[in-house]
Amino acid sequence: MKKTLITNIGCLQTPVGSYSHKGSKQGLNEKYINSEVIIEDGLIKEITENGKSNKADFDQVIDAGGKLVTPGLVDGHTHLVFGGYRQHELAMKIAGAGYLDILRAGGGILDTVRKTRDASEEELYNKSSAFLDEMLGFGITTCEVKSGYGLTMDSELKMLRVIKAMKENHKMDVVPTFMGAHAIPPEYEGRGDEYIDFLCEEMIPEIRKQGLAEFCDIFCEEAVFDAEQSRKYMTAARNEGFDLKIHADEIEAIGGTELAGEMEATSAEHLIAIKEDGMDALAKGGTTAMCLPATSFYLGASYAPARKMVEKGIPVAIASDYNPGSCPSLNLQLAINLGCLKYRLTPEEVLTAVTINPACAINRGDLVGTVEPGKQADLVIWNAPDFEMVCYRFGSNLADKVIKKGELI
Ligand code: NIG
Ligand code: FE
Numbered sequence: 001m002k003k004t005l006i007t008n009i010g011c012l013q014t015p016v017g018s019y020s021h022k023g024s025k026q027g028l029n030e031k032y033i034n035s036e037v038i039i040e041d042g043l044i045k046e047i048t049e050n051g052k053s054n055k056a057d058f059d060q061v062i063d064a065g066g067k068l069v070t071p072g073l074v075d076g077h078t079h080l081v082f083g084g085y086r087q088h089e090l091a092m093k094i095a096g097a098g099y100l101d102i103l104r105a106g107g108g109i110l111d112t113v114r115k116t117r118d119a120s121e122e123e124l125y126n127k128s129s130a131f132l133d134e135m136l137g138f139g140i141t142t143c144e145v146k147s148g149y150g151l152t153m154d155s156e157l158k159m160l161r162v163i164k165a166m167k168e169n170h171k172m173d174v175v176p177t178f179m180g181a182h183a184i185p186p187e188y189e190g191r192g193d194e195y196i197d198f199l200c201e202e203m204i205p206e207i208r209k210q211g212l213a214e215f216c217d218i219f220c221e222e223a224v225f226d227a228e229q230s231r232k233y234m235t236a237a238r239n240e241g242f243d244l245k246i247h248a249d250e251i252e253a254i255g256g257t258e259l260a261g262e263m264e265a266t267s268a269e270h271l272i273a274i275k276e277d278g279m280d281a282l283a284k285g286g287t288t289a290m291c292l293p294a295t296s297f298y299l300g301a302s303y304a305p306a307r308k309m310v311e312k313g314i315p316v317a318i319a320s321d322y323n324p325g326s327c328p329s330l331n332l333q334l335a336i337n338l339g340c341l342k343y344r345l346t347p348e349e350v351l352t353a354v355t356i357n358p359a360c361a362i363n364r365g366d367l368v369g370t371v372e373p374g375k376q377a378d379l380v381i382w383n384a385p386d387f388e389m390v391c392y393r394f395g396s397n398l399a400d401k402v403i404k405k406g407e408l409i
Contacts (some may be wrong), residue, residue: 001041001057002040002041002042002060002406002407003039003040003057003058003059003060004038004039004040004058004059004061004062004068004377005036005037005038005053005055005057005060005061005062006036006037006039006060006062006063006064006145006379006403007034007036007040007050007051007053007055007061007064007267008048008050008064008065008066008383009032009034009035009036009037009050009064009066009067009068009069010033010034010064010065010066010067010068010178010385011031011032011033011067011068011069011386011387012030012032012035012037012047012068012069012070012206012358012371013029013031013032013068013069013070013348013351013383013386013387014030014070014071014351014355014370014371014372015028015029015030015071015351015352015355015369015370016028016029016030016370017140017370017372018356018360018365018369018370019356019360019365020268020288020314020315020317020356020357020360020361020365021297021352021357022233022310022313022314022316023087023254023310023311023312023313023321024160025287025309026315026316026345026346026352026353026357027346027348027349027352028348028352029298029348029351029352030100031355032047033356034049034050034406035047035048035049035050036048036050036051036052036053036273037069037377037379038053038125039406040406041406042308042374042375042376042377042405042406043376043377043406044371044372044374044375044376044377044405045243045373047279047371047372048066048290052197053170056212060380060406060408061312061398062401062403062408063279064159064381064401065223065381065383065400066385066407067168067381067383067384067385067387068138068381068382068384068386068387068389068390069371069379069380069381069382070143070220070345070351070355070379070380070382071355071356071368071370071371071375071378071379071380072120072139072142072367072368072378072379072402072404073138073139073141073332073354073355073380074140074141074142074321074354074355074356074358074362074364074369074379075135075140075142075143075144075322075332075354075358076143076144076267076268076317076319076331076357076359076361076362077146077269077290077319077320077321078130078143078144078145078146078288078319078320078322078323078330079145079146079148079149079179079321079323079324079357080117080131080143080145080322080323081116081124081127081128081145081149081162082112082115082124082149082304082323082324083112083114083115083117083118083119083123083124083149083157083239084111084112084115084116085114085324085328085348086107086108086112086323086325086328086348087090087323088112089102089107089108089111090323092107093300094267099251099325099326100221100222100223100251101223101248103183103223103324104223105235105349106179106186108183108325109148109149109182109183109217109325110130110183110185110186112151112323112324112325113151113183113185113186113244115149116149116150116155116159116323117150117152117155119161121158121161124158124159124162125162125165125166127339128145128162128163128166129166129169129170131160131330132166132171132174132308133169134306134350135172135225135330135332136171136172136331136402136404136409137399137402137409138330138331138332138333138397138399139331139332139333139380139382139399139402140172140332140366141172141173141368141378141380141402142172142173142174142233142359142362142368142369142378143172143173143174143175143330144174144176144177144215144221144319145163145166145177145181146175146176146177146182146217146359146361147159147160147174147176147177147178147179147180147182147213148176148178148179148181148217148219149182150180150181150199151180151182151183151185152185152187153202153206155229155292156178156180156207157206157207157210157212157241159212160178160207160210160212161212162210163176164176164212168353169402170402171404171407171409172312173367173368173378174215174366175214175215175362175363176180176212176214177213177214177215177217177245178203178207178213178215178216178217178237178242179216179217179218179219180199180203180204180211180216180349180373180404181195181196181199181216181217181218181219181229181230181233182217182218182226183224184225185364185365187221191324192225194231195404196225196232196233197377199217199233199236199402200232200233200236201236201262204216204233204236204237204240204242204264204270205240207255208241209241213242214242214243214246214362214363215242215243215244215266215362216233216234216237216242216244216245216246216370217244217245217246217269218230218233218234218241218246218247219247219250220246220247220254220255220256220259221247221250221251221252221256222251222254226255226295227254227258227259230237230246230255230256230259231259231263231371232400234246234259234263234265238263243265243266243300243363244260244263244264244265244266245265245266245267245268245269246259246260246261246265246268246269246276247269247270248268248269248270248271248278249270249271249273249274249275249278250269250270250271250272250273251272251273251301253272253273253274253275253278256268256275256278256283257271257274257275257278257279257281258277258278258281259281259330260284260285260287261278261280261281261282261283261284261287263285264285264286264287265285265287265361266287266288266361266362267287267288267289267290267361268287268288268289268290269290269292269319270290270291270292270295270304270310270320270321271289271290271291271304271305272301272302272303273305273400274304274305275311275398279305279308279309279312279314280311280312281311282314283312283313283314283361286315286362287314288314288315288317288358288360289304289309289314289315289316289317290314290317290319290358290361291304291306291307291309291318291319291320291343291353292304292318292327293306293318293333293335293338293339293340293342293343294320294321294327294329294331294335295321295326295327296342297334297338297342298325298326298327298328298329300301303338303342303343304343304348306318306339306343306344306353307343307345309386310345310349314351315357315360315361316345316352316353316388316403317353317354317357317358317361318332318335318336318339318343318350318353318354318358319332319358320332320335321334324333331397332354332392332394332400333390333394333397333398333399334395334398335354336350336390336391337392337394338372339353339354339391340392347387347388347390347391348387350387350391351352353366355369355370356369356370357369366407376405376406377403377404377406378403378404378405379400379402379403380400380402380403381399381400381402381403382397382398382399382400383399383400384398399400
């Protein structure tokens with residue numbers, strides 16, 4: 001048995017429990033002052049008072065130097081497997097083109113689809129694994145990854161195999177989502193219904209058969225998939241045993257959040273344009289609001305009403321949405337800053353939003369997301385005395401040391 005001691009922790013701040021936190025509980029964090037954490041075989045064994053343990057009893061002793069320790073961050077929404085980049089869209093944006101204008105002109109997601117189809121599996125694996133390395137450096141120890149830049153049977157399977165290979169080989173814990181309904185591929189232009197039928201009848205069953213994803217996600221948006229198409233896709237996915245996610249109310253509210261709540265989707269993503277009815281539906285369905293503030297920042301859009309959603313009793317999570325179009329940043333610390341500044345969440349509410357709530361929204365709440373006995377020993381030692389400092393400083397990487405399954409990265 002390998003025993004590790006993290007000693008000299010100035011402040012250990014963590015939510016508690018294996019369930020998502022909502023309403024007045026969103027900001028419930030435990031704060032241990034001057035503590036140490038005992039780890040055995042990659043799992044948290046005990047939290048004790050600093051100085052209580054005998055260092056000689058341990059194989060590894062990590063000195064936290066009196067700093068802040070939190071659970072490893074969980075990024076519950078990424079599109080980090082993609083071919084090429086889209087830096088040329090920046091000039092179009094500056095000239096005034098909107099996100100959907102670029103997509104309608106055959107660019108945007110479809111540009112990345114072309115580049116992803118052209119990329120080899122090895123190329124995608126190497127590029128995506130490097131992103132995971134970078135994310136670990138920012139304190140992210142678990143993340144969700146979506147397919148959705150292939151949009152053919154072969155290229156979606158290729159993306160999902162890349163995600164599976166990372167799940168098996170990379171230190172990061174990776175949770176795979178199938179997002180074949182990310183855009184209407186050029187082969188199906190003007191035939192969205194037929195593409196949805198293809199996804200429901202062929203792709204979803206095949207992905208289930210190969211065991212390549214845990215969730216299915218769809219982009220329910222004006223000029224992409226409407227609420228009825230989304231309902232059909234989500235029903236087919238549920239019937240095959242997948243849990244559900246939906247990109248809803250990002251630009252226009254066309255019924256995606258109402259559908260998410262009604263179908264008790266695990267999470268609904270974006271929610272910038274969400275209305276009262278949509279919020280009521282999410283609260284009723286127990287659906288987590290996966291808010292993506294760095295995307296609002298990058299699109300120059302408004303911000304999802306996260307403060308209001310907390311008050312309505314919806315569990316709120318904050319994720320990066322890392323992708324080559326609407327958010328080319330994988331720095332979840334930036335989303336933390338925006339969670340306070342733009343969503344008006346407290347640091348405690350934000351910590352919950354980047355740890356236990358996203359962990360639950362990717363079905364990993366019993367494994368990660370808090371520092372408690374029995375959970376995986378995924379922790380971050382911060383160059384900060386408290387989490388307020390992490391919320392306040394921006395633009396620097398404040399993660400000092402990252403510990404994954406008890407090992408220093
Ligand atoms: O979540 N909105 C849809 N999908 C991604 C963006 C994908 C892209 O632009 O490449 C998102 O923001
Ligand atoms: Fe997304």
